[in-house]
Amino acid sequence: MNIDAIVTGIDLIFTPTSLMLIFLSVMIGVVIGALPGLSSTMAVALLLPFTLGLDPVVAISMMAALYCAGTFGGSITAILINAPGAPPAVATALDGYPMAQRGEAGRALGVAAVSSVSGGIMSLIIFIIAAPLLAAVALQFRPQEYFALTLFGLSMLAAISGKSAPRNLVSGLMGVMVSTVGIHLVTGIERYTWGTTWLYDGIDFVPVLIGVFAISELLKQAVKPETTMERIKNVAIKLPSFGDLNKIKWTILRSTGIGTFIGILPAEGTTVAAIMGYNEAKRWSKNPEEFGKGCIEGVAGPEAANNSGASGAMVPTLALGIPGSGTTAVLLAALIMHGFRPGPFLMRETPEILYAIFLAMLLANVGFLVIGLAGARIFSLITLIPRTFLWPSVFCFAVVGSYAYNQQMFDVWVMLIAGLLGFLAMRHGFGPAPFVMGLVLGDLLEKNWSQAMIIFDSNWVLFFHSPIANLFFALTALSLASPLIGPWVRSKLSKSLNSAPQRMGD
Amino acid sequence: MSNQPLGRGGDGEEPAGFSPSTLHRPDIFVAGIILVLCSLLFARTFWFDLVPDSLAQNVQPTDFPRLVLITVAVIALLIPFEYKRKLRRGIDLDSDRRDPIPMAVYATSFALVAFVGITPWLGTFASLLFISAGLPLMWGERRWKFLVPYVVLFPTAVMWLFSVVLQVNFLPGVIGHIFR
Numbered sequence: 145m146n147i148d149a150i151v152t153g154i155d156l157i158f159t160p161t162s163l164m165l166i167f168l169s170v171m172i173g174v175v176i177g178a179l180p181g182l183s184s185t186m187a188v189a190l191l192l193p194f195t196l197g198l199d200p201v202v203a204i205s206m207m208a209a210l211y212c213a214g215t216f217g218g219s220i221t222a223i224l225i226n227a228p229g230a231p232p233a234v235a236t237a238l239d240g241y242p243m244a245q246r247g248e249a250g251r252a253l254g255v256a257a258v259s260s261v262s263g264g265i266m267s268l269i270i271f272i273i274a275a276p277l278l279a280a281v282a283l284q285f286r287p288q289e290y291f292a293l294t295l296f297g298l299s300m301l302a303a304i305s306g307k308s309a310p311r312n313l314v315s316g317l318m319g320v321m322v323s324t325v326g327i328h329l330v331t332g333i334e335r336y337t338w339g340t341t342w343l344y345d346g347i348d349f350v351p352v353l354i355g356v357f358a359i360s361e362l363l364k365q366a367v368k369p370e371t372t373m374e375r376i377k378n379v380a381i382k383l384p385s386f387g388d389l390n391k392i393k394w395t396i397l398r399s400t401g402i403g404t405f406i407g408i409l410p411a412e413g414t415t416v417a418a419i420m421g422y423n424e425a426k427r428w429s430k431n432p433e434e435f436g437k438g439c440i441e442g443v444a445g446p447e448a449a450n451n452s453g454a455s456g457a458m459v460p461t462l463a464l465g466i467p468g469s470g471t472t473a474v475l476l477a478a479l480i481m482h483g484f485r486p487g488p489f490l491m492r493e494t495p496e497i498l499y500a501i502f503l504a505m506l507l508a509n510v511g512f513l514v515i516g517l518a519g520a521r522i523f524s525l526i527t528l529i530p531r532t533f534l535w536p537s538v539f540c541f542a543v544v545g546s547y548a549y550n551q552q553m554f555d556v557w558v559m560l561i562a563g564l565l566g567f568l569a570m571r572h573g574f575g576p577a578p579f580v581m582g583l584v585l586g587d588l589l590e591k592n593w594s595q596a597m598i599i600f601d602s603n604w605v606l607f608f609h610s611p612i613a614n615l616f617f618a619l620t621a622l623s624l625a626s627p628l629i630g631p632w633v634r635s636k637l638s639k640s641l642n643s644a645p646q647r648m649g650d
Numbered sequence: 651m652s653n654q655p656l657g658r659g660g661d662g663e664e665p666a667g668f669s670p671s672t673l674h675r676p677d678i679f680v681a682g683i684i685l686v687l688c689s690l691l692f693a694r695t696f697w698f699d700l701v702p703d704s705l706a707q708n709v710q711p712t713d714f715p716r717l718v719l720i721t722v723a724v725i726a727l728l729i730p731f732e733y734k735r736k737l738r739r740g741i742d743l744d745s746d747r748r749d750p751i752p753m754a755v756y757a758t759s760f761a762l763v764a765f766v767g768i769t770p771w772l773g774t775f776a777s778l779l780f781i782s783a784g785l786p787l788m789w790g791e792r793r794w795k796f797l798v799p800y801v802v803l804f805p806t807a808v809m810w811l812f813s814v815v816l817q818v819n820f821l822p823g824v825i826g827h828i829f830r
Contacts, residue, residue, distance in 0.1 A: 194816065314722055314725050317722045324715050330707060330709050335698055367754045539762065539785065543777075544778070553769065564759055593714060598707045602708040
């Protein structure tokens with residue numbers, strides 16, 4: 145453990161300005177998380193231009209804190225008004241809202257807060273141990289192994305949440321194509337610049353990220369009617385009793401493990417973690433029939449899983465440079481923008497960033513516990529902001545944020561075009577998260593492929609001479625086949641389970 | 651994206667949008683567009699400048715984009731066959747696109763393009779004022795007691811934050827610099 149780096153990280157975070165900025169990020173994260181339609185990913189993308197003038201370590205720490213707080217913020221509105229502010233909170237609403245309806249909103253919020261914080265802190269400990277170890281292993285990787293790992297990361301898009309694996313893959317690969325615009329690093333040749341100097345340096349992530357997340361959603365909101373939600377009033381926050389904690393302790397531990405593991409897998413993210421956390425909590429519960437009717441395990445499971453997934457997703461992002469989720473793909477872009485080199489070299493060159501992020505996320509976990517418990521009712525009122533004011537505000541931030549990046553209107557046009565095309569693509573099932581993953585990973589993929597081809601003198605067979613690369617190629621094939629194999633395996637299993645009682649009766 | 655199962659019912663009727671053929675027509679168009687796009691981008695690679703092999707070190711600038719485009723094209727060929735398979739599992743791939751795009755979305759898109767288009771002439775601050783007033787009004791907001799303070803205060807706060815605090819130079823336009 146690098147003591148100097150730990151001390152530097154602490155020094156950078158524990159200043160009044162940094163603490164204030166991190167606290168501000170936590171507040172923004174909880175608000176954004178609480179608002180349906182706005183996501184942590186969009187918030188981190190919009191926050192990026194604001195952080196340009198800040199110390200890079202503080203900037204990244206702010207975004208990590210926002211990410212953490214956003215995953216919790218969604219549970220407030222999920223419980224109080226059955227309108228999950230963030231996709232991972234959908235599973236929380238299944239039992240949280242029924243609890244609120246029978247007058248136990250405070251208890252539900254207390255369970256959600258304690259589960260989130262417990263899961264978050266436990267997985268942070270795993271993160272701080274695993275990330276340097278993984279980075280140390282990855283330092284041994286040669287270009288062919290890195291290429292295979294990045295390819296595996298992209299192939300996981302086939303299994304990401306969404307309706308269609310081929311669409312996710314096409315979306316991801318189109319993101320990779322956008323990353324090829326500009327000057328080719330090996331030969332210096334212009335690619336897809338169409339004779340214009342604006343595209344010499346390629347298409348920047350930030351305007352594209354803002355466009356595909358913020359503008360596409362704005363266009364969807366253009367036709368949504370204002371909905372009056374039934375609000376739970378007179379909420380008194382109640383921390384869980386010892387009896388409740390005893391009942392949910394194994395659920396929290398189990399969901400933390402699930403969430404951390406899912407978070408570490410490339411591309412999966414907190415939504416998948418939350419759903420799996422809920423399913424496993426139900427499966428292991430002594431009273432599974434109570435799920436869906438207001439069971440505290442049904443709140444504790446997804447909450448512990450989604451927050452631990454957030455920390456887990458930081459592991460591959462920092463250690464390997466492969467994003468663990470859509471939001472960490474944006475964080476990865478932020479790291480690159482601020483001059484860091486994500487991956488194993490990050491641990492070697494700037495190890496203080498790891499400890500700074502760890503501290504920021506730890507503070508965020510404590511911060512949203514306090515904010516959530518003290519201000520849950522106020523945060524639920526955030527949803528009263530009419531969309532006729534909310535979304536024009538988002539557009540203003542999107543325009544100004546895209547412009548502020550390089551101070552050129554070209555980026556604003558990129559943002560707008562990305563948003564318009566993103567909206568059309570989303571209608572046909574092509575999601576923004578796979579596209580962003582492809583955009584962020586494309587450069588890494590091509591760079592390692594090129595380096596390997598140079599070393600191998602164009603003999604691509606040599607890619608398969610590395611056992612580690614072969615392992616990742618095999619995992620790639622498995623993840624590409626999983627949308628086909630998964631349902632087949634499930635149908636075989638259910639057939640064998642259904643036929644077993646008949647055989648026993650014979 | 652929702653995976654709402656369709657009501658299959660016992661009446662023997664096929665769900666709306668179900669086609670008896672293996673291919674799904676909207677997805678044929680989608681795949682077609684992707685293939686046309688891939689073809690155009692692939693053709694464009696023939697316009698890239700050539701580099702001697704010794705300088706290129708076995709990695710021509712055309713190689714990687716072509717590989718990616720071929721992969722995209724192959725995957726795109728699977729898209730038209732997906733609908734029926736997903737429908738059997740209760741996933742309706744048409745749920746987000748069954749209804750035509752409402753006029754409000756076209757109007758909003760046109761408005762967004764117009765707002766960005768006039769920004770260089772009008773200036774960033776004036777353009778933000780215009781957006782803050784125009785979009786809510788277009789979406790039916792008529793509560794003037796909220797709208798007027800919002801139009802005055804919000805863009806001013808955003809411009810102040812970026813111009814004064816973050817030191818960003820915005821386009822002055824017809825009204826000139828206000829925050830410097």
